[in-house]
Protein backbone atom coordinates (compact mmCIF):
# COMPACT_ATOMS: atom_id res chain seq x y z
CA UNK A 671 0.00 0.00 0.00
CA UNK A 672 1.28 3.47 -0.85
CA UNK A 673 1.33 5.86 2.06
CA UNK A 674 -0.35 9.10 0.96
CA UNK A 675 1.73 11.84 2.54
CA UNK A 676 -0.43 14.81 3.38
CA UNK A 677 1.19 18.04 4.39
CA UNK A 678 0.91 19.00 8.01
CA UNK A 679 -0.03 22.55 8.93
CA UNK A 680 3.59 23.67 9.43
CA UNK A 681 4.99 21.98 6.30
CA UNK A 682 5.48 25.05 4.09
CA UNK A 683 8.49 23.86 2.07
CA UNK A 684 10.05 25.10 -0.17
CA UNK A 685 9.33 28.22 1.90
CA UNK A 686 11.40 28.62 5.03
CA UNK A 687 10.25 29.90 8.40
CA UNK A 688 12.94 32.00 10.09
CA UNK A 689 12.23 32.80 13.71
CA UNK A 690 15.60 34.10 14.82
CA UNK A 691 14.87 37.22 16.87
CA UNK A 692 16.39 39.87 14.62
CA UNK A 693 14.11 42.90 14.90
CA UNK A 694 14.29 45.37 12.02
CA UNK A 695 12.04 48.08 10.55
CA UNK A 696 9.56 46.96 7.88
CA UNK A 697 10.54 46.96 4.19
CA UNK A 698 8.56 46.89 0.96
CA UNK A 699 6.87 43.51 0.59
CA UNK A 700 6.62 42.83 4.33
CA UNK A 701 3.19 41.94 5.69
CA UNK A 702 1.19 43.21 8.62
CA UNK A 703 -0.71 41.13 11.17
CA UNK A 704 -3.28 43.42 12.76
CA UNK A 705 -5.59 41.76 15.29
CA UNK A 706 -8.71 43.17 16.87
CA UNK A 707 -9.23 40.73 19.73
CA UNK A 708 -9.33 37.32 18.07
CA UNK A 709 -10.04 38.68 14.60
CA UNK A 710 -7.37 39.32 11.95
CA UNK A 711 -7.33 42.05 9.30
CA UNK A 712 -7.02 40.25 5.97
CA UNK A 713 -8.70 39.45 2.66
CA UNK A 714 -9.48 36.06 1.14
CA UNK A 715 -9.05 35.63 -2.61
CA UNK A 716 -11.07 33.40 -4.95
CA UNK A 717 -9.00 30.35 -3.92
CA UNK A 718 -9.56 31.15 -0.23
CA UNK A 719 -5.92 32.21 0.16
CA UNK A 720 -5.22 34.69 2.95
CA UNK A 721 -3.98 38.10 1.78
CA UNK A 722 -2.35 40.26 4.45
CA UNK A 723 -2.08 44.06 4.23
CA UNK A 724 1.33 45.70 3.73
CA UNK A 725 3.07 47.44 6.61
CA UNK A 726 2.29 51.13 6.65
CA UNK A 727 3.79 53.78 8.88
CA UNK A 728 2.26 52.46 12.13
CA UNK A 729 3.99 51.13 15.24
CA UNK A 730 4.88 47.51 14.64
CA UNK A 731 6.70 44.63 16.34
CA UNK A 732 8.88 42.37 14.20
CA UNK A 733 7.71 38.74 14.55
CA UNK A 734 9.51 36.47 12.05
CA UNK A 735 10.27 36.02 8.38
CA UNK A 736 9.27 33.47 5.78
CA UNK A 737 11.89 33.51 3.04
CA UNK A 738 12.64 37.24 2.71
CA UNK A 739 9.20 38.47 3.75
CA UNK A 740 9.02 39.92 7.25
CA UNK A 741 5.83 39.61 9.30
CA UNK A 742 5.04 42.41 11.73
CA UNK A 743 2.48 42.73 14.51
CA UNK A 744 0.46 45.94 14.62
CA UNK A 745 0.57 47.65 18.00
CA UNK A 746 -1.99 49.92 19.63
CA UNK A 747 -5.55 50.56 18.51
CA UNK A 748 -6.56 48.18 15.69
CA UNK A 749 -6.56 49.81 12.24
CA UNK A 750 -9.94 50.53 10.66
CA UNK A 751 -11.01 47.89 8.12
CA UNK A 752 -10.42 49.18 4.60
CA UNK A 753 -11.30 47.32 1.38
CA UNK A 754 -10.20 44.80 0.33
CA UNK A 755 -9.19 44.01 3.93
CA UNK A 756 -11.66 43.24 6.69
CA UNK A 757 -11.61 41.59 10.12
CA UNK A 758 -12.09 37.83 9.98
CA UNK A 759 -12.25 35.47 13.04
CA UNK A 760 -8.72 34.05 13.23
CA UNK A 761 -10.12 30.61 14.12
CA UNK A 762 -12.03 30.43 10.84
CA UNK A 763 -8.78 30.93 8.88
CA UNK A 764 -7.80 27.35 9.74
CA UNK A 765 -10.04 26.36 6.86
CA UNK A 766 -8.36 28.70 4.37
CA UNK A 767 -5.92 27.67 1.62
CA UNK A 768 -2.97 25.79 3.13
CA UNK A 769 0.04 27.94 2.32
CA UNK A 770 2.79 29.83 4.11
CA UNK A 771 0.51 32.82 4.76
CA UNK A 772 -1.95 30.64 6.67
CA UNK A 773 0.98 29.39 8.74
CA UNK A 774 2.19 32.98 9.32
CA UNK A 775 -1.27 34.13 10.41
CA UNK A 776 -1.58 31.28 12.93
CA UNK A 777 1.94 31.68 14.36
CA UNK A 778 1.38 35.44 14.53
CA UNK A 779 -1.87 34.81 16.39
CA UNK A 780 -0.05 32.85 19.09
CA UNK A 781 2.55 35.61 19.49
CA UNK A 782 -0.20 38.25 19.50
CA UNK A 783 -1.95 36.46 22.40
CA UNK A 784 1.33 36.32 24.30
CA UNK A 785 2.07 40.05 23.87
CA UNK A 786 -1.51 41.01 24.86
CA UNK A 787 -1.61 38.71 27.90
CA UNK A 788 1.69 40.02 29.26
CA UNK A 789 1.34 43.78 29.00
CA UNK A 790 1.75 44.10 32.75
CA UNK A 791 4.08 42.38 35.19
CA UNK A 792 2.42 39.51 37.06
CA UNK A 793 4.63 40.22 40.09
CA UNK A 794 4.38 43.98 40.59
CA UNK A 795 1.89 45.25 37.99
CA UNK A 796 4.31 47.58 36.18
CA UNK A 797 4.08 47.87 32.40
CA UNK A 798 6.37 45.33 30.72
CA UNK A 799 9.07 46.34 28.24
CA UNK A 800 10.40 44.35 25.30
CA UNK A 801 13.69 42.53 25.70
CA UNK A 802 16.33 43.67 23.23
CA UNK A 803 18.52 40.55 22.94
CA UNK A 804 15.81 37.89 22.73
CA UNK A 805 12.05 37.62 22.43
CA UNK A 806 11.06 38.38 25.98
CA UNK A 807 9.12 40.89 28.05
CA UNK A 808 10.96 42.38 31.00
CA UNK A 809 9.59 44.31 33.97
CA UNK A 810 11.60 47.54 34.33
CA UNK A 811 10.79 47.64 38.06
CA UNK A 812 11.37 44.10 39.41
CA UNK A 813 13.16 42.52 36.39
CA UNK A 814 10.60 39.71 36.09
CA UNK A 815 11.19 38.23 32.62
CA UNK A 816 8.52 36.43 30.60
CA UNK A 817 9.16 34.27 27.53
CA UNK A 818 6.69 33.24 24.81
CA UNK A 819 4.10 30.76 26.04
CA UNK A 820 4.54 27.24 24.74
CA UNK A 821 2.61 24.35 26.30
CA UNK A 822 4.16 20.90 25.69
CA UNK A 823 1.61 18.18 25.06
CA UNK A 824 1.50 14.59 23.83
CA UNK A 825 -0.48 12.86 21.11
CA UNK A 826 -0.58 9.10 21.69
CA UNK A 827 -1.43 6.34 19.21
CA UNK A 828 -2.11 3.25 21.33
CA UNK A 829 -1.80 0.13 19.20
CA UNK A 830 -2.72 -3.51 19.85
CA UNK A 831 -1.50 -5.57 16.91
CA UNK A 832 -3.91 -4.76 14.08
CA UNK A 833 -5.96 -2.39 16.24
CA UNK A 834 -5.61 1.34 16.95
CA UNK A 835 -7.32 3.18 19.78
CA UNK A 836 -9.32 6.22 18.62
CA UNK A 837 -11.16 8.78 20.71
CA UNK A 838 -13.59 11.62 20.32
CA UNK A 839 -13.33 14.65 22.55
CA UNK A 840 -16.48 15.47 24.45
CA UNK A 841 -16.06 19.22 24.02
CA UNK A 842 -14.53 19.49 20.54
CA UNK A 843 -16.34 21.69 18.02
CA UNK A 844 -15.86 19.09 15.26
CA UNK A 845 -17.08 15.51 15.63
CA UNK A 846 -13.75 14.12 14.43
CA UNK A 847 -11.84 11.07 15.59
CA UNK A 848 -8.62 11.77 17.47
CA UNK A 849 -5.93 10.06 19.54
CA UNK A 850 -5.28 10.22 23.25
CA UNK A 851 -3.84 13.66 24.01
CA UNK A 852 -2.95 15.82 26.95
CA UNK A 853 -0.68 18.48 28.36
CA UNK A 854 2.53 17.77 30.24
CA UNK A 855 2.38 18.64 33.91
CA UNK A 856 5.16 20.28 35.91
CA UNK A 857 7.60 17.74 37.29
CA UNK A 858 6.94 14.88 34.88
CA UNK A 859 8.82 13.66 31.80
CA UNK A 860 7.11 13.53 28.43
CA UNK A 861 7.17 9.72 28.70
CA UNK A 862 5.36 9.92 32.04
CA UNK A 863 2.77 12.23 30.44
CA UNK A 864 2.08 9.53 27.84
CA UNK A 865 1.52 6.84 30.50
CA UNK A 866 -0.62 9.12 32.68
CA UNK A 867 -2.82 10.47 29.89
CA UNK A 868 -3.50 7.01 28.43
CA UNK A 869 -4.38 5.70 31.90
CA UNK A 870 -6.60 8.71 32.72
CA UNK A 871 -8.50 8.72 29.44
CA UNK A 872 -8.82 4.98 28.81
CA UNK A 873 -7.64 3.00 31.85
CA UNK A 874 -5.06 1.21 29.66
CA UNK A 875 -1.41 0.49 30.42
CA UNK A 876 1.09 1.03 27.59
CA UNK A 877 4.71 0.17 26.87
CA UNK A 878 7.32 0.37 24.09
CA UNK A 879 6.94 4.12 23.48
CA UNK A 880 8.20 5.22 20.03
CA UNK A 881 8.61 8.95 19.42
CA UNK A 882 7.31 9.79 15.95
CA UNK A 883 7.26 13.56 15.21
CA UNK A 884 6.43 16.88 16.80
CA UNK A 885 4.11 19.64 15.62
CA UNK A 886 3.88 23.29 16.67
CA UNK A 887 0.13 23.49 17.29
CA UNK A 888 0.04 27.26 17.61
CA UNK A 889 -3.75 27.43 17.69
CA UNK A 890 -3.59 26.43 21.35
CA UNK A 891 -0.01 27.70 22.01
CA UNK A 892 1.08 24.06 22.16
CA UNK A 893 4.03 21.98 21.04
CA UNK A 894 2.73 18.49 20.32
CA UNK A 895 4.91 15.39 20.60
CA UNK A 896 3.53 12.28 18.94
CA UNK A 897 4.19 8.76 20.24
CA UNK A 898 3.19 5.30 19.13
CA UNK A 899 3.01 2.70 21.89
CA UNK A 900 1.64 -0.78 22.62
CA UNK A 901 -1.13 -1.73 25.03
CA UNK A 902 -0.23 -4.32 27.67
CA UNK A 903 -2.44 -6.13 30.17
CA UNK A 904 -6.19 -5.72 29.94
CA UNK A 905 -7.42 -4.25 26.63
CA UNK A 906 -10.72 -3.26 28.16
CA UNK A 907 -11.28 0.49 27.82
CA UNK A 908 -12.53 2.51 30.77
CA UNK A 909 -13.42 5.83 29.12
CA UNK A 910 -12.94 9.12 30.98
CA UNK A 911 -16.45 10.45 30.45
CA UNK A 912 -15.67 14.07 31.36
CA UNK A 913 -13.10 14.28 28.53
CA UNK A 914 -14.20 11.79 25.90
CA UNK A 915 -17.50 11.00 24.21
CA UNK A 916 -15.96 7.90 22.60
CA UNK A 917 -12.91 5.65 23.01
CA UNK A 918 -12.73 2.42 21.05
CA UNK A 919 -10.47 -0.01 19.21
CA UNK A 920 -10.58 0.08 15.39
CA UNK A 921 -9.11 -2.53 13.06
CA UNK A 922 -6.46 -1.25 10.67
CA UNK A 923 -8.62 -1.84 7.58
CA UNK A 924 -11.71 -0.29 9.19
CA UNK A 925 -10.31 2.99 10.47
CA UNK A 926 -12.64 5.96 9.99
CA UNK A 927 -11.48 8.84 7.79
CA UNK A 928 -13.10 11.75 9.61
CA UNK A 929 -10.07 13.19 11.38
CA UNK A 930 -8.14 16.41 10.81
CA UNK A 931 -5.93 16.24 7.73
CA UNK A 932 -3.17 18.75 8.44
CA UNK A 933 -2.42 17.69 12.00
CA UNK A 934 -0.02 15.26 13.62
CA UNK A 935 -3.05 13.27 14.79
CA UNK A 936 -4.26 12.79 11.21
CA UNK A 937 -0.81 11.83 9.95
CA UNK A 938 -0.37 9.25 12.72
CA UNK A 939 -3.76 7.65 12.05
CA UNK A 940 -2.94 7.44 8.33
CA UNK A 941 0.51 6.04 9.08
CA UNK A 942 -1.09 3.20 11.06
CA UNK A 943 -3.64 2.57 8.31
CA UNK A 944 -0.78 2.27 5.82
CA UNK A 945 0.85 -0.44 7.92
CA UNK A 946 3.92 1.61 8.84
CA UNK A 947 3.40 1.08 12.57
Ligand SMILES: [Zn+2]
Nearest residue numbers: 791794809812
Ligand atom coordinates in the same frame (compact mmCIF):
# COMPACT_ATOMS: atom_id res chain seq x y z
ZN1 LIG B 1 7.52 43.61 38.04
